[in-house]
Amino acid sequence: xxxxxxxxxxxxxxxxxxxxxxxxxxxxxxxxxxxxxxxxxxxxxxxxxxxxxxxxxxxxxxxxxxxxxxxxxxxxxxxxxxxxxxxxxxxxxxxxxxxxxxxxxxxxxxxxxxxxxxxxxxxxxxxxxxxxxxxxxxxxxxxxxxxxxxxxxxxxxxxxxxxxxxxxxxxxxxxxxxxxxxxxxxxxxxxxxxxxxxxx
Numbered sequence: 299x300x301x302x303x304x305x306x307x308x309x310x311x312x313x314x315x316x317x318x319x320x321x322x323x324x325x326x327x328x329x330x331x332x333x334x335x336x337x338x339x340x341x342x343x344x345x346x347x348x349x350x351x352x353x354x355x356x357x358x359x360x361x362x363x364x365x366x367x368x369x370x371x372x373x374x375x376x377x378x379x380x381x382x383x384x385x386x387x388x389x390x391x392x393x394x395x396x397x398x399x400x401x402x403x404x405x406x407x408x409x410x411x412x413x414x415x416x417x418x419x420x421x422x423x424x425x426x427x428x429x430x431x432x433x434x435x436x437x438x439x440x441x442x443x444x445x446x447x448x449x450x451x452x453x454x455x456x457x458x459x460x461x462x463x464x465x466x467x468x469x470x471x472x473x474x475x476x477x478x479x480x481x482x483x484x485x486x487x488x489x490x491x492x493x494x495x496x497x498x
Contacts, residue, residue: 319361323354324369325472332468340389340460347392348380368403375399393455393463396471397448404444411437432489436482443478447471 327350335343351373358365375395382391410417411434418437428436451471455463 320358323357327351327354328468328472332464335461335464340392340464341384341387343464344380344383344389344392348376351376371402372399375402389460393451393460396451396467400444400448400451404441404448407437407441407444411441427491428486429489429491432486435485435489439482439485443475447474 327347330350331343331347334346338346355365355369355373358369375398379391379395379398383389407417416433416437418433418440451467454466458466
């Protein structure tokens with residue numbers, strides 16, 4: 299059986315991406331957004347963010363020959379809301395983008411669980427091995443987290459200046475997500491099947 303992912307050329311082997319490179323590709327467009335906003339304003343920043351986002355996706359594809367679902371969905375929303383922001387010259391659209399993305403992820407995770415079709419194992423199943431109960435608890439936590447982040451974004455962009463919101467999006471969102479992800483390690487360790495922890 300070929301090791302190539304769906305859509306990759308035959309004979310292409312699946313390649314893994316170094317975690318630091320993955321972090322840089324996720325953080326890069328946000329840094330570009332922050333710098334461009336400081337130099338040219340929110341509309342210049344929006345255009346630069348769109349270009350940087352799709353450039354990061356291209357690098358991901360070149361290196362790993364696949365693109366994860368979450369960055370792909372996020373990029374699609376960036377394209378739509380970024381275009382609306384530039385065409386209509388209304389920065390409300392780009393500010394609402396994180397709200398929509400987080401709400402979509404949160405509702406998709408919790409809705410899938412409610413329909414007894416959990417989605418998180420499809421996203422993380424090639425990285426982590428958990429019991430069914432572990433996936434259920436982790437899915438609930440991530441679903442609620444995404445919904446909370448959607449609400450938080452709405453509060454922030456409606457309460458502060460554009461520059462402050464850009465700073466929050468750049469230097470606040472990702473660290474909060476990383477801290478939350480690290481806080482899930484005890485749960486994942488507790489619900490790892492015996493064979494995945496080396497127990498006989």
